[in-house]
Amino acid sequence: MKKQILGVQISSTLNDRFSNYRKVENIIKEALSKDISPDIVVLPEVWTTGWDCYSFCDTKENDLKTEDFLKELAVKYKANIIGGSYIKETEDGNYNTCCVFLKNGEKLAEYKKIHLYSPDGEAKYVKSGDTPVIVEIEGLKIGLSICYDIRFPELYRSYINSKSMPELLINMSAWPKSRAAQYISMAQSRAIENQSYFLALSQTGLIKNDVYNAGNSLFVSPMGEIISKTGEEETYFNFEVDTDLVYKIRKTYPNLDNRKVFDFGFIPKYFVEKSLCSKK
Numbered sequence: 001m002k003k004q005i006l007g008v009q010i011s012s013t014l015n016d017r018f019s020n021y022r023k024v025e026n027i028i029k030e031a032l033s034k035d036i037s038p039d040i041v042v043l044p045e046v047w048t049t050g051w052d053c054y055s056f057c058d059t060k061e062n063d064l065k066t067e068d069f070l071k072e073l074a075v076k077y078k079a080n081i082i083g084g085s086y087i088k089e090t091e092d093g094n095y096n097t098c099c100v101f102l103k104n105g106e107k108l109a110e111y112k113k114i115h116l117y118s119p120d121g122e123a124k125y126v127k128s129g130d131t132p133v134i135v136e137i138e139g140l141k142i143g144l145s146i147c148y149d150i151r152f153p154e155l156y157r158s159y160i161n162s163k164s165m166p167e168l169l170i171n172m173s174a175w176p177k178s179r180a181a182q183y184i185s186m187a188q189s190r191a192i193e194n195q196s197y198f199l200a201l202s203q204t205g206l207i208k209n210d211v212y213n214a215g216n217s218l219f220v221s222p223m224g225e226i227i228s229k230t231g232e233e234e235t236y237f238n239f240e241v242d243t244d245l246v247y248k249i250r251k252t253y254p255n256l257d258n259r260k261v262f263d264f265g266f267i268p269k270y271f272v273e274k275s276l277c278s279k280k
Helices: 017-033 053-059 065-077 147-151 153-160 177-194 243-252 269-278
Strands: 002-009 040-042 080-082 086-090 093-101 107-112 134-137 140-146 168-173 197-202 204-208 211-214 218-220 226-229 235-242
Touching: 002 017, 002 197, 017 065, 017 235, 065 080, 065 093, 093 140, 107 134, 107 140, 140 147, 140 153, 147 168, 147 177, 153 177, 168 177, 177 197, 177 211, 177 218, 226 235, 235 243
Parallel strands: 002 040, 040 080, 140 168, 168 197
Antiparallel strands: 002 235, 080 093, 086 093, 093 107, 134 140, 197 218, 204 211, 218 226
8 A cells, every 4th residue: 555645844923823834834835836746744742832831821722723724734635634733722731732633634644742841841831641543544554653753763663562552753843953964863773763754843933042943854664764855944855655665674684573672671581690690
């Protein structure tokens, strides 16, 4: 099975979601004008307001306008939408939330960012989610993650341990330019470890005070090869997921079947023995 994916890399206008709505739609329209027909469109993290943790309390949403916009996009352009993320206010707090809409307008799922980036204050203004999410869109199984999640490979292992093992893993981010090389390396590593396609999609452009998003979004094959990559411009890029290739690689190189550790809360035997010895 083959599916066409469109990644939208934008430079968000800080704290102006309506301007960012227009940007996203214009980029999608430009792609479609060039005879690109995506099955799935993916947006980056907090594209509605940009990465400014200290304003998250002011820009949080409880009016569902962003979800309405994503739903309208899906129906209007006949494409399934993995809607990046926005700060959603709920009864029990604010969450960095990704919403997924099918092209018929149905809301399929939500993923709440699990790992919060405390150095920038995100953990002060946003609550952590606790549930990994796999969505199936037209037969393609996708594991979702947001930005800082990429540093925690056990999240992706939880997806691979699932009965619904994904063929595609996605990380939607507002990744800093100062650590762009790390983002590229981790995207390749997560693809290789899990023998899955990996999409790492970041915002680009100035945030504020001479701090920039990385851009440099990339799409990686299950063998770790970079299939498609952007620069730092505001743009889109499209690529194809071939699930037959995923299963061929997993059969040819049965790395996932050959794993010996399935419980990532384990205590190594050597450590236990040394601890016991030290108490004598």
